[in-house]
Amino acid sequence: MDNINEQFDLIIIGGGAAGLAAAVSYGKRRGSSSRYAVIEKERKPGRKLLATGSGRCNLTNLDMSEDYYNDSAKAFVSDVISRMTPERxxxxxxxxxxxxxxxxAGRVYPYSNRSDSVLDVLTNWLEHTGAKLFCDTKIDRIEACAGRFVLYSGNKCFHTEKLILAAGGRVQKNLGSDGSSYEFARQLGLECTPVFPSLAPIIVNDKSLSLAKGVRTAASVSVICGGKKLHTEVGELQFNEKNISGICIFQLSRYVNEYFAGVSNYKKPVIIADLAPDISKNELTDYFYTKQKILPETPVSEMFTGLLNKKLGAYLLKRANISGMDNPISRLSENQLEAIVNIVKECSFEPCAISAENSAQVTAGGVALTEIDRNFRSRKYKGLYIVGEALDADGLCGGYNLHMAFAGGFISGAHAAKEEKKHDKNKRA
Ligand SMILES: Cc1cc2nc3c(=O)[nH]c(=O)nc-3n(C[C@H](O)[C@H](O)[C@H](O)COP(=O)(O)OP(=O)(O)OC[C@H]3O[C@@H](n4cnc5c(N)ncnc54)[C@H](O)[C@@H]3O)c2cc1C
Structure with a gap:
């Protein structure tokens, strides 16, 4: 095996969105006047980047605001997006x-509609600017000594003046990031907030859910905690064996997972779905009464025919405690019709566990933003930058996470290059 003991001016740990953007931004400014490297644990860089946006890479959003990020990150994000707008x-x-x-909807994609275009452009520039790329190289440990950093990977050892930590979060470990960032933060004595999955399906306690398995339907979905509506999303709700999903559910999952991770100030959350969001309760009641009057012999099992998916109808009848599927609908009482209307308009789900990390799109929590300045530079170590999902700044679906990752990469890389130029000038003077 190689016994590498190399010296660099800058090393970037992680060849993902943030790390590649940092490398290109730095390399464009420093080029051959600097020795710099990207170290990536996977066989190739950018595995997660390729999977983004269902292979299309939703890299930012023209509708940009700090409101689309976690509360503790809002002030920091507001400053970042004022300097790195989506247009910029x-x-x-x-x-x-x-x-x-x-x-x-303002979601920005590469013109080719392919995430590999984004990765190719970044890696081509990496090559063009003379960066060294080490793949299949997992950094296990970092030591800071006398203003420099030593990185260990098996029998390899890398020395660097400057370090950009871009090792990502902890979800979807099969795509590379495995929580190394938090271990590095611990080794360097940096504060981390608790980490947990976000933008994920919500696991619910509902034995009848499998009746609707595979159904996708338009819905307005809200998360309620202690009687207070915290967030509502409209979109396609998807029913699975043990969880509910779809983008609208992903957007609510942070509230649920915060609760199960023990970091929430709220009471246990409940999800309420309106499964006929364009129809008022009165209109729906009229619809069922009219059906009962005009087609009294219709079997109960056909109650939802013409309104909603049949499988979803069977599930909703079960949830409304209606039995006797072969009975004619004329036999349904006023109370039973009311229960059916209520379950359509306010179908409640009880979340019962934290979402699986391998089903989530992003890690919430991470290196505390108080550890870095507006250029993503560590307050404790002048030569260290921390960017991307490793930080305690996560956004909603829609390009917000990649925006932060790329913004952090571009800003930190440019700043590291500027600092070096300053240093070179002082040395010459
Ligand atoms: C399926 C999916 C779809 C998504 N779609 C979108 C989308 O369309 N829009 C959007 O905004 N966000 C999306 N996201 C979220 C987005 O991909 C991430 O937030 C973003 O990639 C984070 O960038 P990063 O560079 O910080 O981390 P990553 O992209 O995870 O990169 C970190 C890199 O560091 C490497 N690494 C980790 N540990 C080590 C180590 N110890 N040594 C060496 N290398 C290491 C990893 O292998 C990885 O390549 C999606 C996420 C998933 C999972």
């Missing part, structure tokens, strides 16, 4: 040769 991010990518286009 798109223009940074354009300078690298990547054209982008927004969809009708």
């Amino acid at each position: 991010l798109v223009s940074e990518f354009k300078k690298l040769g990547l054209l982008c286009k927004p969809d009708e």
Whole structure:
């Protein structure tokens, strides 16, 4: 095996979105005047980046605001997005040769609609600027001594003046990031907030859920804690064997997982779905009464025909405690019709466990933002930067997580290069 003991001006741990952006941003400014490297534990960089946006990479959103990020990150994010607006991010990518286009909701994708275009542009620039790329190299330990850093990976040892920590979060370990960032933070004595999965399916306690397995339906979904509605989303709700999912559920999952991770100030959350969001309760009641009057012999099992998916109908009848599926609907009482209307308009789900990490899109929590300044530089170590999902700044679905990862990469890389130039100038003077 190689016995590497190399010296660098800058090392970036992690060849993901944030790490590659940092490397390119630094390399464009320093180029051959600097020795720098990206160290990646996987066989190739950017595995998670390739999986983003269902292979299309939703890299930012024109509708950008700190409101789309966790509460503790809002002030920090507000400053970052004022300096790296979505338009600026798109223009940074354009300078690298990547054209982008927004969809009708403002979500920005590469013009090719392919995430590999984003990765290719970044890795081509990496090569062009002379970066050294070490793959299949997992950093196990970092030591800081006398203003420098020593990184250990098996029998390899890397020395560097500057270090950009871009090792990602802890979800979907099969795509690379395995929580190393938090271990590095611990080794360097940096504070971390509790980490837990977000943007994920919500596991619910409901034995009849499998009746609706596979159904996708339009819904307005809210998370309620202690009687207070915290957040509502409209979108496609998907029913699975043991969980509910879909983008609208992902957007609510942080509240649920915060509770199960023990870091929530709220009472146990409940999810309420309106499964006929365009129809008022009165209209729905009229619909069922009319059906009962005009088609009294219709079997109860056909109650939802013409309104909702049949499998979903069977599930809702079960949830409304209606039995006798072969009975005619004329036999349903007023109370039973009311129960049916209520379950459609306010179908409640009781979350019962934290979402699985291998089903989540992002890690909430991480290195505390108080540890870094507005250039993502550590307050404790002048040569250290921390970027991307490793930080306690997570956003909603829609390009917000990649925006932060790329913004952190571009800003930190540029700052590290500027600091070095300053240093070179002082040395010459
Ligand atoms: C399926 C899926 C779809 C998503 N879609 C979107 C989307 O469309 N839009 C959006 O905004 N966000 C999306 N996200 C979230 C987004 O991908 C992440 O937030 C973002 O990639 C974080 O970037 P990062 O560079 O911090 O981490 P990563 O992209 O995870 O990169 C970190 C890199 O560090 C490497 N690494 C980790 N530990 C070590 C170590 N010890 N030594 C060496 N290397 C190490 C990893 O292998 C990895 O390559 C999606 C996430 C998933 C899972």
